[in-house]
Amino acid sequence: MKKLLSLLLLAALPALAQVTIGEPWVRATVAQQKATGAFMTLTSTQGARLLSASSPAAGAVEVHEMKMVDDVMRMRQIPGLDLPAGQTVALKPGGFHIMLLDLKQPLKEGDSVPLTLEIEDAQHARSQIVVDAPVKPLNAAAKH
Amino acid sequence: MQRRLFITSLAALPLAANAAPAFTGIDITGSTIGPDYKLSYSDGKPASLRDFKGKYVLLFFGFTQCPDVCPTALARAVEIKRLLGADGDKMQVVFVTVDPERDTGPLLTEYMRAFDPAFVAVRGTLEQTAKAAADFKIFYRKVPSGSSYTMDHTALTYVFDAGGKIRLALKHEQTAQQCAADLRQLMHPKKETGFLKGLFQ
Numbered sequence: 001m002k003k004l005l006s007l008l009l010l011a012a013l014p015a016l017a018q019v020t021i022g023e024p025w026v027r028a029t030v031a032q033q034k035a036t037g038a039f040m041t042l043t044s045t046q047g048a049r050l051l052s053a054s055s056p057a058a059g060a061v062e063v064h065e066m067k068m069v070d071d072v073m074r075m076r077q078i079p080g081l082d083l084p085a086g087q088t089v090a091l092k093p094g095g096f097h098i099m100l101l102d103l104k105q106p107l108k109e110g111d112s113v114p115l116t117l118e119i120e121d122a123q124h125a126r127s128q129i130v131v132d133a134p135v136k137p138l139n140a141a142a143k144h
Numbered sequence: 145m146q147r148r149l150f151i152t153s154l155a156a157l158p159l160a161a162n163a164a165p166a167f168t169g170i171d172i173t174g175s176t177i178g179p180d181y182k183l184s185y186s187d188g189k190p191a192s193l194r195d196f197k198g199k200y201v202l203l204f205f206g207f208t209q210c211p212d213v214c215p216t217a218l219a220r221a222v223e224i225k226r227l228l229g230a231d232g233d234k235m236q237v238v239f240v241t242v243d244p245e246r247d248t249g250p251l252l253t254e255y256m257r258a259f260d261p262a263f264v265a266v267r268g269t270l271e272q273t274a275k276a277a278a279d280f281k282i283f284y285r286k287v288p289s290g291s292s293y294t295m296d297h298t299a300l301t302y303v304f305d306a307g308g309k310i311r312l313a314l315k316h317e318q319t320a321q322q323c324a325a326d327l328r329q330l331m332h333p334k335k336e337t338g339f340l341k342g343l344f345q
Contacts, residue, residue: 027211030254034246035292037211062290066212068316073213073299077289093212101292138258139219 017048017121019083024133026113027140029106036107037064037097038115038133041090044083051080051118051126059102061115066095075099083119111135167329168322169303169312177302177310181276183240183268186252191266193308199236200327201304202314205282207243207295208255213316214239217301218259223320224327225260231331234306237263242284242297244273305330 024040042050053061062077081096083089091097098115107113117129180193193201202221206214218239225232239256241247244267247255252265268276277284284297303312303326311330314323 027215028258030208030251030258032248032251033208033255035209035211060291064211064289068213068299071298071300071315072283072296073210073316074287074296075210075212075289075294076287093216097211099211101290138215138255139222140215 017044017046017083017119017127019044019048019117019119019127019129021117021129021131022088024115024131025136025140026100026107026133028109028111028135028138029103030138031106033106034103035099035101036103037093037099038113039091039093039097040131040133041088042081042083042117043088044085044119046121047085048083048119048121049080050083051120053098053115053117055100055113055115057104057107057113058100059104062099062101064097064099066093066097080120107135109135109137167312167326168318169314169326171311172302172313173309173311175310177280179279179308179310181240181266181268181272181279183266183272183276184249186249186256186265186267188249191264193238193304196236196238196304197308198234198306200234200306200330201302201308202235202237203240203280203302203304204237204300205240205242205277205280205284205297206299207241207297208247208251209243210295213299217299217316218256218263220320220323221263221301222259224324227320227324228327231328234331235327239263239265240273240276240280240282241265241267242273242277242282242295243286244268244270303327303330 020043022041026038027036029036055061063081064075065078067074112132112134115131115133120126183191185191204217221237225235247267256263256265282298284295286293287296299316301314305311312326
């Protein structure tokens, strides 16, 4: 009976995870600077995964993780970022970020950058979220 | 009564001890780091640490394509300078690029101006950069990433005093308030009181 109930519940769930994006922003750049980072929070109703991102403002977009090991900063591309059900995952300085590479033009404060996030849920169903991330000044400090 | 007085003064000791110099950063006074580099300012003129004699230099190695640590460290330096108030003018920030291939002079000039026009950036050839990093015990490495590359690098900020002597290494995790307190203590060292001196001798 219990098993049947959970099966029924599963069937009743929407096919796609609902992912809410909070406080998106992109760090401004200066002339000739070809890369910058995008930051935001992601909260998914169900277990899901951020697979990749793209933007018309950048030639390439990667999901990165920053780690400090013995005072050495290491930044690496990651194959995806898990979004556990109901948990808010923060992309912020000192952790994860979306890296915008090969920028088409400098990003000025007041601009906004369209980002398309590719999300995959536990059933491997994919969906896309479009985010308009405002550009904050280059010297925007990280919240400690 | 006398006994009670003794206990009271004992209780006051830990407080007094806390007032004695203690940095949040790592005290590396006397270490063999540096002592100088042979690099160029972003306008091409030769650069040396000696150019800032009389100033408290914050020296940091990084690269401008860095989305996270480098702008955070520079934004922290802006905040440290603000927190120091009038003493902020005695502070000089020097940014050494570990990515001279992409960090051209004009790019570095623009980048520093976005933080504080008084901050300077220095760069060199690949060989000069490698020599400076080795002399200052900075690790850095080019790492391929997708179609491009990123740089691993030591994220410590070195502090030199007005005499050009190495004093501190500030960790990336230190807040602007902690860094400003460390600098204030370097600029205005507290004298040990006779009472404390007598106790510890």
